[in-house]
Amino acid sequence: MAKKIVTDLDVAGKKVLVRADFNVPMKDEKITNDDRIIQALPTIKYLIKEGAKVILFSHLGRVKEEADKEGKSLKPVADRLTELLAKEVAFVPETRGEKLENAIDALGNGDVLMFENTRFEDIDGKKESKNDPELGKYWASLGDVFVNDAFGTAHRAHASNVGIASNIESAAGFLMEKEIRFIGESVDNPDRPFVAILGGAKVSDKIGVIENLLEKADKVIIGGGMAFTFFKAQGKEIGTSLLEADKVDLAKDLLERAAGKIILPIDTKVNKEFSNEGDIKAVPADQIPADYMGLDIGPETVKLYERELEGAKTVVWNGPMGVFEMTNFAKGTIGVCEAIANLNDATTIIGGGDSAAAAMQLGFAEKFSHISTGGGASLEYLEGKELPGLAAISNK
Template sequence: MVKKVVTDLDLKDKKVLVRADFNVPMKDGEITNDNRIQAALPTIQYVIEQGGKVILFSHLGKVKTEDDKADKTLRPIAERLSELLGKEVTFVPETRGKELEDTIASLKNGEVLLVENTRFEDIDGKKESKNDAELGKYWASLGDVFVNDAFGTAHRAHASNVGIASNLESAAGFLMDKEIKFIGGAVDEPQRPFVAILGGAKVSDKIGVIENLLDKADKVLIGGGMTYTFYAAKGIEIGTSLVEEDKIELAKTLLEKGGDKLILPIDTKTTHEFSNDGVIEVHEGVIPSDQMGLDIGPKTIELFTKELQGAKTVVWNGPMGVFEMTNFANGTIGVCEAIANLTEATTIIGGGDSAAAAMELGFADQFTHISTGGGASLEYLEGKELPGVSSISNK
């Protein structure tokens, strides 16, 4: 079903509850990367322009004890958001109660309020994370309509997304709508040829994604640490490379199912230890017994670049090697460049480490869409129904 978008709602004079994803990295009380806050701005600004009152909800990390509260407060988020919006953001250091209710009641059109970390409700019985019905109903009572713009939590049924949506008319924010259109559209109605590139360390993390994309894509290119479990399934010696012994039989099944559609690396960049400083070699096929593969090799970069030529839809999830080490970043850089050069294709990064890699390597502007959700993106690529999406009102 097609979901309502924030533009479908009448927002003037309304108290608009917005679930944003402000789960940003912090160090010593300082935000180290504000990309997720920046990504929420279009929806917040739209509500302001339409004369609504913005009441923001978000979690930040996991909160298990009272001691966790000190470094998990959203106060720094409110301060940064205020700078980005160029207007005051009222912060309420509570998740319920009279102070919160009175402050919301006093809001004027176009004003913005941020509620304290929703996970503070998890200290006593995981009420947020377990979608406590009473909590969802209470939060919903604070507003007139609900906008869910937090794709990063869409794969979880929490009180602050599904719980509120169960009690109010709801719509997707602009960010959520983009995720639904790009990732959902790529998997369900791709322009062809459709090429998927999957990396990362473990086959076990990507089983559902590989299986689903083997059904949907025209080609599936495999890189990263999971390569070596597939190599082992083919009887290729992998030295001391990462391998999931208990997934070798599964890898054999996937190789059979994929046939010519499933494409593995043809050479590997290796070293003797998990370090950026060791002697580097490149091997085709067999990896020596005292070496480990940490990146795809130059011939594989050429092969993958060739396989991408002419693609109309590309989805990439997972780096090709240990890109954090400069000597083993070439595979990820090569794939980034190859995708970035596809000017007539819809190119999508499915969150997580590959999104971080593209941003870090300076390729962010050259992709059609970079997902903000790691786990949510993976589950969407698997073809799973996401509770945070399905709970949004249908048009």
């Protein structure tokens, strides 16, 4: 790729600022899933081995006022990193100031320090998330070079990514480079057949992705709540299923432009109410009763999608096939996940979010070529949009 990566930098003895994505789920200040921390380890370990002075930082949740700080400290992340690295990660509970500056100045080669949640700077005028130029310049002054390894925030221009990169030499970390390589290259230069699978609730959330992938993929398989807007565009009865009435004409236009590339469900699992219990049954896609709602693709659709995936060489999946949180409506997502995971000699990519959670819960994570750490960023990347956090990284 045209951007510098961490191995292009001279880091020995240098103060290296590392923007990681440690926006991990927590309960009672305990981390409930440390996958994002583990994904950051290759870059951190490389910098330690090369004798850098490593300065880590990240956002965690949303912070709009003082009360929002509760439970949002990065101290538990620093503690978990200390365990994973078998090396102390010093934690400074500040985002700026003399205490932080002195702690950074005291670092030796190979030492690691983490400072506090960058979103704490949003309490006074959204300085972090609005990319305040003075804040970006200040954080840049704390280091010699900058490594951005937070793909999950690459679709946003923040002081902690674009702001810093605007002021000092920068490079992508190994995780960022991996995301760019898999998602970017697989969509732009895929081995064919290339099949895209898109789920989720709304067509409006995926318009750009569908349009971009219709040009590049050989097939676009649709599932989830947005399928019903496409059904409506075909004149089918959808009962009380989710519908974006203002997107029916768009769905009709997409079907016409697709010229057969879009593949829709042929049956759906329905219920009289949005519940995991009730009169649940599978019906043909064009026979949804007027007082029922579709909540998952049906078993015949799972078989159809398995057949459509046969022989695929590149598969990109983003979005569940149904209401995955309810066990009775998770089978479509599970079936598609299994079908992709069992493909031979294919590059298989999950674009973060619920699809990634499904693969991990089902124990299929190791069977995929790549699972993105950034739902929103991967979605915008699939749309073909420029990501500000990536664009700001120094060119080779």
